[in-house]
Amino acid sequence: MSKLEVFITNPIKLSAGSFYPRNYNPKYLFVKEGMSICPTMSQYIVGDIKGGSTPPAYFFYKDHGIPFIKTSAVSRHYINVNDLQLIDEGFHNKTIKRSITYPYDIIYTMTGKFMGKAAMCPPTIAEMNMSQNSVVLRTASPKEAAFLTIYLNSQINRIQVRGTYSITKQKFMNQGKIANLKVMKYDSKYDALMQEYIDAFDSYYYAVLRIQEIISEFNKDYHLAFKDEAQFGFVVEPDSFDKRMLMPNFYRPDVGETIATLSSGTNTIGFDSENLSKGDEVGSANYLEEGIPFIKTSDIINFDVDYEPDCYCPESFLSQLEQDIKCGDIIFAKDGKPGEVAIIQEDNKVIISSGLVKYRPRNTDERYWVFLLLSSKYGESYFIRNGSLLPLLCFTLEPIFLAHLQFQK
Numbered sequence: 014m015s016k017l018e019v020f021i022t023n024p025i026k027l028s029a030g031s032f033y034p035r036n037y038n039p040k041y042l043f044v045k046e047g048m049s050i051c052p053t054m055s056q057y058i059v060g061d062i063k064g065g066s067t068p069p070a071y072f073f074y075k076d077h078g079i080p081f082i083k084t085s086a087v088s089r090h091y092i093n094v095n096d097l098q099l100i101d102e103g104f105h106n107k108t109i110k111r112s113i114t115y116p117y118d119i120i121y122t123m124t125g126k127f128m129g130k131a132a133m134c135p136p137t138i139a140e141m142n143m144s145q146n147s148v149v150l151r152t153a154s155p156k157e158a159a160f161l162t163i164y165l166n167s168q169i170n171r172i173q174v175r176g177t178y179s180i181t182k183q184k185f186m187n188q189g190k191i192a193n194l195k196v197m198k199y200d201s202k203y204d205a206l207m208q209e210y211i212d213a214f215d216s217y218y219y220a221v222l223r224i225q226e227i228i229s230e231f232n233k234d235y236h237l238a239f240k241d242e243a244q245f246g247f248v249v250e251p252d253s254f255d256k257r258m259l260m261p262n263f264y265r266p267d268v269g270e271t272i273a274t275l276s277s278g279t280n281t282i283g284f285d286s287e288n289l290s291k292g293d294e295v296g297s298a299n300y301l302e303e304g305i306p307f308i309k310t311s312d313i314i315n316f317d318v319d320y321e322p323d324c325y326c327p328e329s330f331l332s333q334l335e336q337d338i339k340c341g342d343i344i345f346a347k348d349g350k351p352g353e354v355a356i357i358q359e360d361n362k363v364i365i366s367s368g369l370v371k372y373r374p375r376n377t378d379e380r381y382w383v384f385l386l387l388s389s390k391y392g393e394s395y396f397i398r399n400g401s402l403l404p405l406l407c408f409t410l411e412p413i414f415l416a417h418l419q420f421q422k
Contacts, residue, residue: 033180041176044169048195055192057161057199059151062188064123065112065143072101079105080141084127085311087120087147089166089321090214092132093314094221095353097141105142112149114141117158117211119150121165123186126323129174131165133158135218148188156207160199163210166321170194221315228388235274237390239397240267262397271394288373291347292365293334301325306361310349310368316388317358318344330364336371338363341380343372345387352396354387356380 022037035041055062073081078099086096105113114120116136122128124146133155134141143149152158164170173194178186232238249264262268295307304325306312312319338344340360346353349368357363365371374380386392 033176036176038176040172044172045176045195048169048173048197051195052198053192054150054161054194054196057150057152057157057196058192059153062192063112063149064188065145065147065149066109067144068100068104068109072104074099074101078102080138081105082120082141082143082147084122084125084130084144084146087122087127087130087132088312088314088319089130090132090162091217091314091319092120092135094135094137094218094225095315100142105140109142112142114143114149115139115151117152117155119152119158119162119165120147121150121191122147123188123191125183125185128178128184128186129165129171131162133162133214136215137218137222148191150191155211156204157199159207159210159214160203161196164197165194217315224316228385231385232390235391237271237274237394238267239265239271239390239394260399263399265398268394268398271390272398274391285375288375290336290371292336292367292369292371294367295326295330295334295364299326299330301327304328305331306363307366308344308363308369309366310346310353313344313346313350313353313355316384317355318363320359320361320363326364328362331362334364336364338365338371339373341374341377343374343380343384343387344369345372346370352387352393354384354392356384 018034018038020037020039022039022042026037026042028036068081076099079102080097081100082092082097086093114134116134116138118134120132120134120143122130127146150158150161152161174186177190177194178184179190247264247266253264255263292308300307302325305328306318306320306322307324307326308318308322309324312322338357340357342357344355344357344365346368347370372383374383
């Protein structure tokens with residue numbers, strides 16, 4: 014639901030080129046006038062701004078190919094490397110070679126609710142490509158790329174973008190409008206600060222890569238793997254059916270074998286049900302552009318959450334909902350994107366949606382053990398077994414049921 018906004022503008026500032034009221038918002042006019050003598054984005058870009066393109070479905074693969082990013086996987090400053098797809102290398106190198114993206118190139122989203130987010134390509138990805146809803150910006154140096162990324166995600170630029178985009182069926186910025194965005198002037202005095210940003214940026218992605226490797230090593234140690242879902246078929250005896258669970262995945266033998274691999278031990282630990290709680294909905298009518306971050310299932314990014322999401326809510330909701338999210342809590346999705354797992358890394362105030370479950374570990378050892386299990390094929394097997402891969406069916410496990418999951422220690 015849109016909120017009514019009323020303001021007065023000087024008639025002399027009205028333009029025949031645009032009658033969007035937001036173009037005459039005092040905040041936008043202040044930014045526009047204050048940055049009128051600043052350089053444009055095009056002055057920082059090497060070559061042209063290149064838009065991506067989405068390949069046909071048969072060019073997407075599960076186990077090989079070039080990483081491909083959707084706009085939903087772009088956050089402010091970060092991309093979700095756990096939400097990348099893989100596309101055909103030949104299609105990447107030939108048909109959409111214009112948008113080939115290398116480390117420290119900037120990915121900038123230009124369409125829809127994810128519009129206006131910027132993140133550099135990580136050093137851990139040699140090449141990638143993107144959908145038609147994003148563009149790639151290449152600068153003369155990584156330091157300038159870091160500078161532009163920080164600026165594009167800043168509040169000043171968000172105000173500028175808010176008065177610049179067009180509306181067809183959804184928000185949209187074309188390459189021309191992006192090229193004409195006003196940008197602060199880069200100065201050599203920022204060099205040391207930008208190098209710090211790049212060093213921290215590199216450390217972050219190498220740490221995420223190591224976490225992925227550890228999860229993969231764990232799966233290999235226990236020989237945890239699923240068969241290809243597209244070719245999977247099996248037979249279930251009638252007396253094996255449970256009338257409470259009629260989803261086919263519940264009876265997949267490979268899923269059952271995966272669960273049995275770890276749950277057959279005698280030394281087990283389970284969730285403390287008192288430390289489990291679901292999130293809440295705040296209602297779209299209460300969404301704000303600033304306030305307390307409202308974390309949805311799509312806001313789980315690289316085993317943490319996005320602290321600059323698309324939706325915010327009033328601070329008064331903290332006391333009303335009594336969620337009490339703290340650093341070290343484990344968050345995982347039970348619907349939307351079932352199986353996404355994160356450890357809250359900051360003590361920032363956030364509110365989680367009803368699609369998420371919070372678990373407060375009893376100690377540090379339990380925190381990382383439960384995180385590893387939920388992130389592995391073993392944890393994934395529970396979400397596959399009790400949920401559905403069909404988008405029209407949602408995963409609806411209750412915390413009291415989740416409390417019965419048994420993990421081998």
